[in-house]
Amino acid sequence: xxxxxxxxxxxxxxxxxxxxxxxxxxxxxxxxxxxxxxxxxxxxxxxxxxxxxxxxxxxxxxxxxxxxxxxxxxxxxxxxxxxxxxxxxxxxxxxxxxxxxxxxxxxxxxxxxxxxxxxxxxxxxxxxxxxxxxxxxxxxxxxxxxxxxxxxxxxxxxxxxxxxxxxxxxxxxxxxxxxxxxxxxxxxxxxxxxxxxxxxxxxxxxxxxxxxxxxxxxxxxxxxxxxxxxxxxxxxxxxxxxxxxxxxxxxxxxxxxxxxxxxxxxxxxxxxxxxxxxxxxxxxxxxxxxxxxxxxxxxxxxxxxxxxxxxxxxxxxxxxxxxxxxx
Amino acid sequence: xxxxxxxxxxxxxxxxxxxxxxxxxxxxxxxxxxxxxxxxxxxxxxxxxxxxxxxxxxxxxxxxxxxxxxxxxxxxxxxxxxxxxxxxxxxxxxxxxxxxxxxxxxxxxxxxxxxxxxxxxxxxxxxxxxxxxxxxxxxxxxxxxxxxxxxxxxxxxxxxxxxxxxxxxxxxxxxxxxxxxxxxxxxxxxxxxxxxxxxxxxxxxxxxxxxxxxxxxxxxxxxxxxxxxxxxxxxxxxxxxxxxxxxxxxxxxxxxxxxxxxxxxxxxxxxxxxxxxxxxxxxxxxxxxxxxxxxxxxxxxxxxxxxxxxxxxxxxxxxxxxxxxxx
Numbered sequence: 333x334x335x336x337x338x339x340x341x342x343x344x345x346x347x348x349x350x351x352x353x354x355x356x357x358x359x360x361x362x363x364x365x366x367x368x369x370x371x372x373x374x375x376x377x378x379x380x381x382x383x384x385x386x387x388x389x390x391x392x393x394x395x396x397x398x399x400x401x402x403x404x405x406x407x408x409x410x411x412x413x414x415x416x417x418x419x420x421x422x423x424x425x426x427x428x429x430x431x432x433x434x435x436x437x438x439x440x441x442x443x444x445x446x447x448x449x450x451x452x453x454x455x456x457x458x459x460x461x462x463x464x465x466x467x468x469x470x471x472x473x474x475x476x477x478x479x480x481x482x483x484x485x486x487x488x489x490x491x492x493x494x495x496x497x498x499x500x501x502x503x504x505x506x507x508x509x510x511x512x513x514x515x516x517x518x519x520x521x522x523x524x525x526x527x528x529x530x531x532x533x534x535x536x537x538x539x540x541x542x543x544x545x546x547x548x549x550x551x552x553x554x555x556x557x558x559x560x561x562x563x564x565x566x567x568x569x570x571x572x573x574x575x576x577x578x579x580x581x582x583x584x585x586x587x588x589x590x591x592x593x594x595x596x597x598x599x600x601x602x603x604x605x606x607x608x609x610x611x612x613x614x615x616x617x618x619x620x621x622x623x624x625x626x627x628x629x630x631x632x633x634x635x636x637x638x639x640x641x642x643x644x645x646x647x648x649x650x651x652x653x654x655x656x657x658x659x
Numbered sequence: 660x661x662x663x664x665x666x667x668x669x670x671x672x673x674x675x676x677x678x679x680x681x682x683x684x685x686x687x688x689x690x691x692x693x694x695x696x697x698x699x700x701x702x703x704x705x706x707x708x709x710x711x712x713x714x715x716x717x718x719x720x721x722x723x724x725x726x727x728x729x730x731x732x733x734x735x736x737x738x739x740x741x742x743x744x745x746x747x748x749x750x751x752x753x754x755x756x757x758x759x760x761x762x763x764x765x766x767x768x769x770x771x772x773x774x775x776x777x778x779x780x781x782x783x784x785x786x787x788x789x790x791x792x793x794x795x796x797x798x799x800x801x802x803x804x805x806x807x808x809x810x811x812x813x814x815x816x817x818x819x820x821x822x823x824x825x826x827x828x829x830x831x832x833x834x835x836x837x838x839x840x841x842x843x844x845x846x847x848x849x850x851x852x853x854x855x856x857x858x859x860x861x862x863x864x865x866x867x868x869x870x871x872x873x874x875x876x877x878x879x880x881x882x883x884x885x886x887x888x889x890x891x892x893x894x895x896x897x898x899x900x901x902x903x904x905x906x907x908x909x910x911x912x913x914x915x916x917x918x919x920x921x922x923x924x925x926x927x928x929x930x931x932x933x934x935x936x937x938x939x940x941x942x943x944x945x946x947x948x949x950x951x952x953x954x955x956x957x958x959x960x961x962x963x964x965x966x967x968x969x970x971x972x973x974x975x976x977x978x979x980x981x982x983x984x985x986x
Contacts, residue, residue, distance in 0.1 A: 551910045573910045581908045583878045583900045586922030593920045595913030 334659075335428035336639045338392045341381025344640035344647075352393070355425075357406030357432045364418060364433065366400040368451025369426045370484070371642045371655040373572070374599060378424070379643060385424035386600050395426025395657070396599065399441055399450030409435045417441040419450045420610055421458060423599055427639060429659055436607045439614035442622035452484070452654035453621055453628045458613045459571060459598055460489035463547055464496070466612070467596050468567040472497030474544035477534060477561065479554050481518060482509025484628070484654040485571070489547050490516050491626040492617065498545070501537050503530065505649075512629070512652040530554070534561035542566060542589075552576020559585050559593065567592040629653030661986075662755035663966045665719045668708025671967035671974075679720070682752075684733030684759045691745060691760065693727040695778025696753045697811070698969045698982040700899070701926060705751070706970060712751035713927050722753025722984075723926065726768055726777030736762045744768040746777045747937055748785060750926055754966060756986055763934045766941035769949035779811070779981035780948055780955045785940045786898060786925055787816035790874055791823070793939070794923050795894045799824030801871035804861060804888065806881050808845060809836025811955070811981040812898070816874050817843050818953040819944065825872070828864050830857065832976075839956070839979040857881070861888035869893060869916075879903020886912050886920065894919040956980030 335352040357363040375394040377383035385391050399419035402412040412418060412435060420438035425431050441450040464470045476493045480486050481502025493500045494517040502521045504510050510521035522533040534543050542563030548554050552575030558568050559582060566589065585591060598609065620626035631653040634642040642655050662679040684690040702721040704710035712718050726746035729739040739745060739762060747765035752758050768777040791797045803820045807813050808829025820827045821844040829848045831837050837848035849860040861870050869890030875881050879902030885895050886909060893916065912918060925936065947953035958980040961969040969982050 551914075555908065555910065570910060570913055573914060577909070577911050579908050579910060581882065581906050581920070583882065583897060583904050583906060583922065586897055586920070587878075587900060587924050588922075588927070590923050591921070593908070593913070594918070595910065595915075596917050597914050600915070 333429035334636060335393050336395070336636055338379050338394060341379070344379070344643040346379065347640045347643065349637055352428065354430045355432045357404055357409065359407040360409055360434055361406040361432045362402045362409055362412055362435045362438070363404035364398065364400040364431055364438070365403045366398045366426060366429055366431060366659050367447040368400070368659070369395050369398045369657040370452040370455065371646050371657065372396050372455050373574070373646070376643055376646055389422060389424035391424075393425045393428050395422070395424065395428065397421050397451065397454040398426040398431060399447050405435070406432070411435045412438070417450070419454050421454050421598065421606060427636060427657060434603060434607065437603070437610050439610055439618055442618065444622045444624070448630060448633060448656045448658060449628055452630055452656050454613065455598075456484040456488040456628055456654065457492070457617045457621070457626070458609050459485050460492050460547070461613060461617050462598065462609050463569045463571055463596060464489060464493055464545065465616070466609075467569045467594055468545040468547070470496055470498055470545050474498045475538055475541075475563070476500045476545045476547065477530075477543045477558065478502040478547045479558070480504065480549040480572070480574070481513045481521060482652040483549060485549060487513060487516055487629055487653055488626065490518050492620070495620055495625060501534070501543070509652050516627075528557070528560070530557035531560040538563070545569070547571065550575035552579060555579035555593065556581065559591060562589060562591050565590050567594065570595045571597065630656045632656070633658060660756035661963060662720050663722070663963055665706050665721060668706070671706070671970040673706065674967045674970065676964055679755065681757045682759045684731055684736065686734040687736055687761055688733040688759045689729045689736055689739055689762045689765070690731035690733075691725065691727040691758055691765070692730045693725045693753060693756060693758055693986050694774040695726045695986070696722050696984040697724055697779040697782065698973050698984065699723050699782055700901070700973070703970055703973055716749060716751035718751070720752045720755050722749070722751060722755065724748050724778065724781040725753040725758060726774050730757075732762070733759070738762045739765070744777070746781050748781050748925065748933060754963060754984060761930060761934065764930070764937050766937055766945055769945065771949045771951070775957060775960060775983045775985060776955055779957055779983050781940065783811040783815040783955055783981065784819070784944045784948070784953070785936050786812050787819050787874070788940060788944050789925065789936050790896045790898055790923060791816060791820055791872065792943070793936075794896045794921055795872040795874070797823055797825055797872050801825045802865055802868070802890070803827045803872045803874065804857075804870040804885065805829040805874045806885070807831065807876040807899070807901070808840045808848060809979040810876060812876060814840055814843055814956055814980055815953065817845050819947070822947055822952060828861070828870070836979050843954075855884070855887070857884035858887040865890070872896070874898070877902035879906060882906035882920065883908065886918060889916060889918050892917050894921065897922045898924065957983045959983070960985060
């Protein structure tokens with residue numbers, strides 16, 4: 333099979349398409365012929381040598397999500413017929429023509445979703461749904477603030493939070509990205525300013541009450557800024573550290589407002605947790621993708637052979653939405 | 660009635676016993692004749708003018724917990740007979756001969772508990788139980804680390820965590836305090852050292868695995884130190900800031916180990932939450948106090964008239980356990 337391979341740590345040019353053996357599904361697994369995938373920030377980090385893949389996945393083939401058809405069942409795998417359309421998350425190896433995964437770690441793809449949109453959905457949808465619902469326990473009526481709201485996860489989170497009955501605010505580096513989010517249900521947004529800008533914006537949006545749930549894809553000073561913007565019993569879920577690996581924390585706010593800061597990451601989760609988030613995605617989010625009230629926005633599409641170009645585009649930070657890969 | 664009164668912000672000498680009218684129980688409330696109470700850190704802060712009492716409680720009478728007998732039911736109050744022995748938390752006003760509180764915000768006191776031990780139990784037991792069980796979701800088999808383990812809350816938390824099937828470690832400023840905690844079930848302890856001392860101790864205790872739940876009464880650098888000591892999916896509950904109001908936070912740890920940091924405070928909680936924590940205390944902790952497997956240690960006892968002396972003792976940080984007040 334053809335597979336994208338990281339030939340050595342480096343820039344986009346270290347990516348090459350090579351021939352690899354088709355993997356064999358073990359007991360409880362399925363072999364999937366991949367039709368579409370997407371680029372994620374973790375692929376770029378892995379390529380540059382800063383984010384090794386977890387044990388049990390191909391170490392040099394990137395790709396965290398996929399949509400494709402089941403072509404072979406492993407011993408004892410009974411959930412899917414050959415030809416079934418499925419999508420899901422893997423710890424790596426999705427930028428290839430075939431992959432194996434556990435039969436319970438995939439979701440059925442409804443007819444309404446084409447391959448590209450199914451292939452770019454799992455990472456953003458599962459990350460956003462897990463962070464908002466499972467980690468932050470989002471409730472109807474909550475106010476939500478999403479940093480990097482123009483990212484793939486950000487735009488998906490806006491729509492999921494809206495479907496769950498929340499009022500959604502966001503921040504982004506440009507008004508153009510905020511406009512894209514506004515079209516998907518963002519009530520208001522802000523771009524970075526003087527220290528205190530997040531809390532100031534939040535007070536204005538919420539009449540002084542503050543934000544119930546912050547979804548923070550950036551880290552760094554955004555953590556301190558966001559903690560100051562939280563309402564009583566507010567929760568911040570940190571899912572990325574692009575803006576920095578450290579933050580100071582105001583412990584008075586943490587105590588007197590009874591706040592929670594939680595870090596979370598999907599990629600390193602053990603099988604049982606990967607299955608659990610995928611099943612929640614299939615049950616709670618896929619119906620919204622099927623009827624179109626949640627859409628994963630595709631900013632650009634590349635064939636596997638142009639993976640280097642797609643990495644360069646992601647590193648430019650100029651996209652609003654997902655970058656799709658087709659086989 | 661006699662009541663301890665903060666005559667102005669200042670040192671222990673601003674406390675005076677004055678005559679005040681006996682309060683009247685409103686609908687759903689009970690009038691309690693207080694037999695015993697305790698000193699808490701918040702009383703000292705309130706006396707020095709740094710921690711105003713919440714709305715709805717006497718602003719100048721300190722005292723957050725009590726044990727006493729019901730002497731009068733308000734309109735529609737039916738839960739307690741006159742003479743019933745009860746204890747509980749109030750937002751303030753417990754350092755007086757009488758107080759009023761909601762009939763559902765008190766727990767019945769078993770015969771096995773004398774007034775002094777019932778009067779020093781609620782704050783430490785409810786704080787420790789709420790932090791460990793409700794906030795940190797402690798599970799049997801978890802490892803727990805308690806900072807300021809020689810404090811009233813610390814020593815109570817050791818015993819509650821042990822009853823819940825956890826292995827308990829602790830830190831204190833002196834080996835003497837650690838010895839007191841050891842007698843109550845502490846497996847091992849450490850005193851402050853070089854930066855990294857908490858994580859180093861935790862690695863030693865747990866064979867490198869880390870701590871599942873940290874109960875942090877101190878804040879400041881203890882937060883950063885403790886985050887580095889947490890195991891995968893570990894939780895730090897912050898309930899005090901004696902060691903500082905700021906900490907830096909390593910966001911890589913937060914993400915990759917999927918950690919939670921939560922601040923919490925009891926005093927400012929609304930009635931429905933005060934009732935909920937008291938009911939949980941009555942159901943889950945009081946049986947342990949009744950049969951003696953959890954004991955609240957009394958370090959010293961003072962009459963109401965010697966409240967100034969009791970404040971001075973608390974400010975000396977020399978106690979291991981609670982300071983009781985009797986009427």
